Amino acid sequence: xxxxxxxxxxxxxxxxxxxxxxxxxxxxxxxxxxxxxxxxxxxxxxxxxxxxxxxxxxxxxxxxxxxxxxxxxxxxxxxxxxxxxxxxxxxxxxxxxxxxxxxxxxxxxxxxxxxxxxxxxxxxxxxxxxxxxxxxxxxxxxxxxxxxxxxxxxxxxxxxxxxxxxxxxxxxxxxxxxxxxxxxxxxxxxxxxxxxxxxxxxxxxxxxxxxxxxxxxxxxxxxxxxxxxxxxxxxxxxxxxxxxxxxxxxxxxxxxxxxxxxxxxxxxxxxxxxxxxxxxxxxxxxxxxxxxxxxxxxxxxxxxxxxxxxxxxxxxxxxxxxxxxxxxxxxxxxxxxxxxxxxxxxxxxxxxxxxxxxxxxxxxxxxxxxxxxxxxxxxxxxxxxxxxxxxxxxxxxxxxxxxxxxxxxxxxxxxxxxxxxxxxxxxxxxxxxxxxxxxxxxxxxxxxxxxxxxxxxxxxxxxxxxxxxxxxxxxxxxxxxxxxxxxxxxxxxxxxxxxxxxxxxxxxxxxxxxxxxxxxxxxxxxxxxxxxxxxxxxxxxxxxxxxxxxxxxxxxxxxxxxxxxxxxxxxxxxxxxxxxxxxxxxxxxxxxxxxxxxxxxxxxxxxxxxxxxxxxxxxxxxxxxxxxxxxxxx
Numbered sequence: 001x002x003x004x005x006x007x008x009x010x011x012x013x014x015x016x017x018x019x020x021x022x023x024x025x026x027x028x029x030x031x032x033x034x035x036x037x038x039x040x041x042x043x044x045x046x047x048x049x050x051x052x053x054x055x056x057x058x059x060x061x062x063x064x065x066x067x068x069x070x071x072x073x074x075x076x077x078x079x080x081x082x083x084x085x086x087x088x089x090x091x092x093x094x095x096x097x098x099x100x101x102x103x104x105x106x107x108x109x110x111x112x113x114x115x116x117x118x119x120x121x122x123x124x125x126x127x128x129x130x131x132x133x134x135x136x137x138x139x140x141x142x143x144x145x146x147x148x149x150x151x152x153x154x155x156x157x158x159x160x161x162x163x164x165x166x167x168x169x170x171x172x173x174x175x176x177x178x179x180x181x182x183x184x185x186x187x188x189x190x191x192x193x194x195x196x197x198x199x200x201x202x203x204x205x206x207x208x209x210x211x212x213x214x215x216x217x218x219x220x221x222x223x224x225x226x227x228x229x230x231x232x233x234x235x236x237x238x239x240x241x242x243x244x245x246x247x248x249x250x251x252x253x254x255x256x257x258x259x260x261x262x263x264x265x266x267x268x269x270x271x272x273x274x275x276x277x278x279x280x281x282x283x284x285x286x287x288x289x290x291x292x293x294x295x296x297x298x299x300x301x302x303x304x305x306x307x308x309x310x311x312x313x314x315x316x317x318x319x320x321x322x323x324x325x326x327x328x329x330x331x332x333x334x335x336x337x338x339x340x341x342x343x344x345x346x347x348x349x350x351x352x353x354x355x356x357x358x359x360x361x362x363x364x365x366x367x368x369x370x371x372x373x374x375x376x377x378x379x380x381x382x383x384x385x386x387x388x389x390x391x392x393x394x395x396x397x398x399x400x401x402x403x404x405x406x407x408x409x410x411x412x413x414x415x416x417x418x419x420x421x422x423x424x425x426x427x428x429x430x431x432x433x434x435x436x437x438x439x440x441x442x443x444x445x446x447x448x449x450x451x452x453x454x455x456x457x458x459x460x461x462x463x464x465x466x467x468x469x470x471x472x473x474x475x476x477x478x479x480x481x482x483x484x485x486x487x488x489x490x491x492x493x494x495x496x497x498x499x500x501x502x503x504x505x506x507x508x509x510x511x512x513x514x515x516x517x518x519x520x521x522x523x524x525x526x527x528x529x530x531x532x533x534x535x536x537x538x539x540x541x542x543x544x545x546x547x548x549x550x551x552x553x554x555x556x557x558x559x560x561x562x563x564x565x566x567x568x569x570x571x572x573x574x575x576x577x578x579x580x581x582x583x584x585x586x587x588x589x590x591x592x593x594x595x596x597x598x599x600x601x602x603x604x605x606x607x608x609x610x611x612x613x614x615x616x617x618x619x620x621x622x623x624x625x626x627x628x629x630x631x632x633x634x
Contacts, residue, residue, distance in 0.1 A: 009058035022233040036228035038445025075163035084147035157188035182210040316381035325374035336515025352511025385460025392451040461489035
């Protein structure tokens with residue numbers, strides 16, 4: 001079934017168009033991700049599709065049987081009303097029956113039995129139990145409880161989860177044909193919630209258009225990517241990897257096309273200048289073609305890459321040391337005798353469920369909060385850079401370039417050269433025109449990008465990033481990752497973006513609750529694999545011991561000499577053993593493949609020589625890894 005047709009859509013704010021003459025279609029079952037820089041019209045396009053904004057030109061056709069449901073970044077709640085009233089605000093018999101039943105069973109005191117009997121009878125009459133189970137699953141998975149509290153009492157993250165629950169309940173209850181539009185649905189969700197949402201959207205027969213910065217989520221849920229770039233729309237079928245490959249090919253072709261256009265422009269410009277102004281014989285079609293060529297020739301292709309060899313404040317021998325640190329808020333214990341000494345160049349991810357104290361832990365490291373007991377010693381050379389969830393704080397409205405110049409006029413590089421504030425802004429995708437925009441006119445994502453830029457401009461040597469990926473677009477995330485991969489200082493990251501964590505961290509602090517922090521040697525995906533293995537081990541049946549027999553037992557054989565007690569492997573050693581087994585298996589498979597190629601007798605001399613050398617390397621690696629495997633397994 002055909003859901004949506006968009007033809008020749010144009011939208012501008014001021015003189016600059018966000019997008020111009022774009023067209024696309026959405027069919028039933030499509031799951032599309034919309035990708036673009038912050039401030040280039042992603043949210044505006046979504047709002048036009050759901051009728052909350054009007055385009056300057058073009059047509060949007062939506063099938064009469066299709067209902068459009070949208071999750072916005074800022075939810076539209078009646079703040080004084082309860083969570084329950086905001087979620088079930090449709091006057092539909094099934095929803096009202098569920099609302100009445102949930103209201104009675106969610107109260108702390110015993111419900112009125114007569115009212116409860118009526119509510120149950122109404123649920124039976126409308127056959128609403130199946131949908132009620134789905135509602136309970138959604139609310140439980142998103143950790144939404146106490147439905148009677150007013151929405152105004154919730155934090156921003158809690159409100160986002162309530163808005164998500166409302167949208168998921170809406171699409172499940174009666175609409176046969178629904179277009180679900182989601183703007184950054186994974187913000188403020190912990191990883192278990194994100195993984196559940198992935199599975200939920202994958203199983204539901206839903207047509208989806210979403211904006212997300214979470215690349216694993218995008219890959220899991222979507223089968224098509226639309227990109228807004230330089231006011232045009234480009235469509236790519238397939239996953240994120242395919243999008244990156246096709247985009248790189250397109251940009252190569254664009255560069256070639258622009259270079260040809262510039263050569264043609266020079267020739268055409270010379271011809272235009274040679275013509276006498278009074279003559280009317282000049283070809284009108286050639287004049288029109290000239291202006292088209294001129295537009296292409298002057299097109300700016302910006303390289304979205306950040307290559308900065310940063311001159312960082314030197315880190316001394318002593319960086320950061322925690323000794324027997326305890327911290328709790330009431331009954332919530334955050335740290336229980338935590339010991340750790342940070343080393344130069346460490347890259348640590350901090351993970352755990354929402355509300356276990358990750359942000360408090362970061363604040364304690366920087367001296368913004370004090371421990372209940374224990375010591376936190378910070379080295380004299382440490383310069384913290386704190387990218388907090390609070391975001392950008394500007395005392396008075398000013399232009400972007402003024403804000404950065406107030407920090408410093410230039411950014412020093414390791415080779416002794418400097419980058420001006422304007423050049424640094426351009427590296428973070430702020431065009432010269434954007435640099436003279438007032439900060440109040442920037443989009444939410446652009447403000448986050450400016451906050452990040454201003455933090456890096458101060459040259460910290462210990463970066464603390466608390467949810468840095470929220471509201472950042474994918475091009476900016478790519479730039480940030482490139483910068484952090486070459487960053488020489490210490491790095492501490494709290495993030496629910498699994499792709500970001502996997503790319504940047506070497507080990508994890510896992511907040512398991514009740515003050516317990518596990519130091520896991522590996523990235524987030526490795527941790528999740530280990531966690532699943534542990535769950536499987538717990539589910540394995542425990543061997544049942546045979547009951548002692550009353551019959552006389554044969555005399556015991558002479559006791560064998562006792563083996564020395566085996567040393568229990570540490571967690572790191574267990575992990576190393578698992579990785580060694582995988583490495584040995586992969587090396588043996590590669591050796592077998594090379595042996596077959598060499599035995600076929602069809603390889604040219606150069607390839608045969610290279611294969612023989614590689615087999616020698618593999619044999620040496622197998623010896624080395626095999627010895628270590630034996631050492632650990634014994």
